[in-house]
Amino acid sequence: MAHPALHLKGIDKRFGGTHAVRGVHLTLRSGRVHALLGENGAGKSTLVKIMSGLIDPDDGTIEVGGRPMRFRGPADAQREGIRTVHQELELAPALTVTENVLMGQLPRRFGTVDFAAATRRTLGVLSELGAELDPDAIVGSLPLAEQQLVEIARGLAARPKVLFLDEPTAALTPGEADKLLERLRGLAAQGVAILYISHHLEEVLAVADDVTVLRDGAVALAAEVSETDRHGIVRAMLGTDPVDSQVRPAATPGGEETVFEVHDLHSRRSLDGVSFRVAAGEIVGFFGLAGSGHEAIADCLYGSGEYAAERATFSGNPLPASPIEARKRGIGYVPADRKRDGLALGMSVRDNILLANWGPLARAGIRRQGIETEQAARLARRHAVKAGSLDVPVSSLSGGNQQKVVLARQFTGESPKALLLSEPTRGVDIGAKAEIHRLLAEYADAGGTCLVTSSDAEEVAALCDRVYVLSRGRILTQLQAGALTASNLTAAAL
Amino acid sequence: MNPSNQTPATVNETVNGAGTAPPVEPRPDTAPKPRERDASPVRRVLPGAQDLALIGALVVLCAGFTIASPHFFTEANLINVLRSVAIIGTISAIMTLVLISGALDLSVGSIMGITGVLAAVMMSSFGLGPLTACAAALALGVVCGLLNAFCVVRLRINPIIVTIGTLALFRGIAFILTDGREIAVRDPFFDAIGFDRWLLLPVPVWVMLAVFTMAWWIAKYSVWGRTVYSVGSNPRASRLAGLPVDRARVIILAASGLAASVAGLLMLAQGGIAVPSAGTGYELQVLTAVLLGGTSLAGGEGRVARTLVGVLIIGVINNGMTLLAVPSYYQTVAGGVLLLVAVAIDQARRGAGYR
Ligand SMILES: Nc1ncnc2c1ncn2[C@@H]1O[C@H](COP(=O)(O)OP(=O)(O)OP(=O)(O)O)[C@@H](O)[C@H]1O
Numbered sequence A: 001m002a003h004p005a006l007h008l009k010g011i012d013k014r015f016g017g018t019h020a021v022r023g024v025h026l027t028l029r030s031g032r033v034h035a036l037l038g039e040n041g042a043g044k045s046t047l048v049k050i051m052s053g054l055i056d057p058d059d060g061t062i063e064v065g066g067r068p069m070r071f072r073g074p075a076d077a078q079r080e081g082i083r084t085v086h087q088e089l090e091l092a093p094a095l096t097v098t099e100n101v102l103m104g105q106l107p108r109r110f111g112t113v114d115f116a117a118a119t120r121r122t123l124g125v126l127s128e129l130g131a132e133l134d135p136d137a138i139v140g141s142l143p144l145a146e147q148q149l150v151e152i153a154r155g156l157a158a159r160p161k162v163l164f165l166d167e168p169t170a171a172l173t174p175g176e177a178d179k180l181l182e183r184l185r186g187l188a189a190q191g192v193a194i195l196y197i198s199h200h201l202e203e204v205l206a207v208a209d210d211v212t213v214l215r216d217g218a219v220a221l222a223a224e225v226s227e228t229d230r231h232g233i234v235r236a237m238l239g240t241d242p243v244d245s246q247v248r249p250a251a252t253p254g255g256e257e258t259v260f261e262v263h264d265l266h267s268r269r270s271l272d273g274v275s276f277r278v279a280a281g282e283i284v285g286f287f288g289l290a291g292s293g294h295e296a297i298a299d300c301l302y303g304s305g306e307y308a309a310e311r312a313t314f315s316g317n318p319l320p321a322s323p324i325e326a327r328k329r330g331i332g333y334v335p336a337d338r339k340r341d342g343l344a345l346g347m348s349v350r351d352n353i354l355l356a357n358w359g360p361l362a363r364a365g366i367r368r369q370g371i372e373t374e375q376a377a378r379l380a381r382r383h384a385v386k387a388g389s390l391d392v393p394v395s396s397l398s399g400g401n402q403q404k405v406v407l408a409r410q411f412t413g414e415s416p417k418a419l420l421l422s423e424p425t426r427g428v429d430i431g432a433k434a435e436i437h438r439l440l441a442e443y444a445d446a447g448g449t450c451l452v453t454s455s456d457a458e459e460v461a462a463l464c465d466r467v468y469v470l471s472r473g474r475i476l477t478q479l480q481a482g483a484l485t486a487s488n489l490t491a492a493a494l
Numbered sequence B: 001m002n003p004s005n006q007t008p009a010t011v012n013e014t015v016n017g018a019g020t021a022p023p024v025e026p027r028p029d030t031a032p033k034p035r036e037r038d039a040s041p042v043r044r045v046l047p048g049a050q051d052l053a054l055i056g057a058l059v060v061l062c063a064g065f066t067i068a069s070p071h072f073f074t075e076a077n078l079i080n081v082l083r084s085v086a087i088i089g090t091i092s093a094i095m096t097l098v099l100i101s102g103a104l105d106l107s108v109g110s111i112m113g114i115t116g117v118l119a120a121v122m123m124s125s126f127g128l129g130p131l132t133a134c135a136a137a138l139a140l141g142v143v144c145g146l147l148n149a150f151c152v153v154r155l156r157i158n159p160i161i162v163t164i165g166t167l168a169l170f171r172g173i174a175f176i177l178t179d180g181r182e183i184a185v186r187d188p189f190f191d192a193i194g195f196d197r198w199l200l201l202p203v204p205v206w207v208m209l210a211v212f213t214m215a216w217w218i219a220k221y222s223v224w225g226r227t228v229y230s231v232g233s234n235p236r237a238s239r240l241a242g243l244p245v246d247r248a249r250v251i252i253l254a255a256s257g258l259a260a261s262v263a264g265l266l267m268l269a270q271g272g273i274a275v276p277s278a279g280t281g282y283e284l285q286v287l288t289a290v291l292l293g294g295t296s297l298a299g300g301e302g303r304v305a306r307t308l309v310g311v312l313i314i315g316v317i318n319n320g321m322t323l324l325a326v327p328s329y330y331q332t333v334a335g336g337v338l339l340l341v342a343v344a345i346d347q348a349r350r351g352a353g354y355r
């Protein structure tokens, strides 16, 4: 048999006290899609970083096409035709879509960049993904889902021999994800070896040929997809049988008290006359494809985005003018892009959980570190944050655990009146996701209000009482109770 | 890859002090920078390693000079070392907080000049008492800092650029105020500050230690200190989390101006003469000390206590070279080398130089 495209033997990696990867064997073959699964912190991203030359393994060998290799940096891996779409996006925010997609391989003519050809190639790659993006847009100004598409397009544009995708669909809608999966099947048919990481099992079962499950850094299952099933995979991930989780038994009707009321909301480029009302105790979803404008709603309500509206109120008063005011008036906010908008990456897990809540825990401006630690530890436990200790920098946590830190922060002080959640469980594994949904349902049952913008149809359907479906900055329709299913949502958004 | 990607926390904040210019052209071989590559386990297990290295460097220097010169390790000389660093030390303590907040203040040397001159002019031309003159000088320092802050917070100009501008501006005004002349100050109050000792140590050394203690306490134990770290680490996330980002920046730059005016007065007291060019180039010495102490130019990281060690290292080197009669040109060279070493350490520590 031909040599595998990439072969890992006994890869091992420790970070201080954390044994992130333990003796992993993994074989990627040309023409096949290989799914890598596991809970948050199982070691998936670490393994990908090792294979793309970003981290040195402590032990073990990497073989590319049968030759043992030692990567001294990402450039070495790229020279072997290995490309990576990282979980935490690695884009140059000040550059355009084209410059990002073709980074390092801009077409040249007479020694200068041939921008016309570059734009054409970018459009080509993007259209294969079904993405309608302006190739001249500055990447930093795009919403998360579109940035994600840019990152994916960059991986594809390089015509890789081996392609790693670390949770590429975490911020994409099912429609966009389907296009990507289709494209990946096409690439595999052309002989590319693909490694695919996702917490969406359906996707994985649909697209993958082989599957490897990691648990606590070690391989818990390695099989062909045809030999196994959803149940077997989940059991390998958890190490036990999964418990079924029913989030909201029945859609709960909102109370009398109006929390948010918005009439004819416009915001530059994204919203074009949106009206809605949200009552206390409700969990209301906003769902749409990338670019439909649903991402902008939370920003307007939180005072961090510019808008115009005929009437827009929170608890009967005008919407807050700034995040500071929003916090004071009891609005919590979970941004879609945790790395850019949510976390002080160099600071500790403790500081990130408490961020902006040091004041209420202090006495006369003087910190009480005992109380801080107690609070942070309690919240970390409640949200199942897996971290070596509260003092490690939050950047050393796995993606899903970083997300849990941002969520936990919302419950530091007294419980907020309303929560604005964008992609609240992006990158969170299925077990922790059910737990977070349970916490949010509990919060709403106690009278709290949740606005959820998510591209995850399953999540929105499971979590929300009713959902507004958006397209091109307008509300198309509203789904509730019986009609609220993932497939109806996806159909309505098209 | 955009070099600013090496400091993920500040990538999208051009107002930030660490904001780097966009690259001329994306380079193929510098894909995502691995913070991880250098995050060696050793460093996590031994958080004190960096402190040990710093203190070790100081001890080695002292030992070297003690062997090389019989005059180095004497009480009088060691106090001399402290006296000589009191001025840059006073500014460095606050500058550490400035860098942690992600900003930079290059105008401190000029603020020293302008405030010293103002105090002298008020006493010699207007016949005001020394205390009134000092109060006016301190107020002027705060005003200078507030002007910097206004440009940063309201006009959204990068603090490096702002303070390069005000560096020239304040210096120019200092020359205009005195018409380029020097003004002698004969006053018992200033003489006392410049030359008296309390409990063995000169007054300026006590001032420096007091400012260091305050800055250290703020960074470690105050709520406001957490805000400063957070703003420097990720201003965007801090703002969204509801922290008063702009207010923090205003306070920090005003404090920097105040510290510089204190330093300007100390210099006036020690020299007995107000010179419009006083403090020229001090911003670089201050920066060297802060960076030697391991504070990151990218914001969000730094320890006040380490800066004190950085200050002492500079003082010992300058003093030792003077004792060994090294010509001053070479001392200038040493200062430059030290700054480069400090920045190189900063880069190596973060595991991502401009490759
Ligand atoms: N640079 C680092 N320093 C210290 N610990 C680290 C570092 N990077 C990863 N870890 C730890 O290694 C473990 C595995 O992390 P990894 O990011 O590989 O998880 P993952 O499987 O990708 O999880 P997720 O689904 O949440 O993305 C985690 O416990 C994490 O905290």
Ligand SMILES: [Mg+2]
Residues within 6 Å of the ligand: A044, A045, A046, A087, A166, A398, A399, A400
């Ligand atoms: Mg991961």
